[in-house]
Amino acid sequence: MEQDSTVDHSRSANSKNLSKTAEEALRMFDAEGMLLKLAERLDIDVEGYPSSSEIRRGRPKVGAPAADTVREMRESREKSLSGLERSCEEVR
Numbered sequence: 001m002e003q004d005s006t007v008d009h010s011r012s013a014n015s016k017n018l019s020k021t022a023e024e025a026l027r028m029f030d031a032e033g034m035l036l037k038l039a040e041r042l043d044i045d046v047e048g049y050p051s052s053s054e055i056r057r058g059r060p061k062v063g064a065p066a067a068d069t070v071r072e073m074r075e076s077r078e079k080s081l082s083g084l085e086r087s088c089e090e091v092r
Helices: 002-028 031-041 052-058 066-082
Strands: none
């Protein structure tokens, strides 16, 4: 029984190491740079397009927790589609 526990722990540790390695590889992967090189080789002008970092910086910041924002959006959409006026307490 103790040996099974050791094997399970070893599998868990290997899985975590693999996950960390994959995450690190994804952080190091430069998709934007690769696409720019490809565009250059294919003689495609991409100067007018924003970079991914510019897009991220331009995204609106949400002050409320995401779940509350999504719930609000869903309730608003439900009201506009169905015409029903239900309060949050009735739904929950």
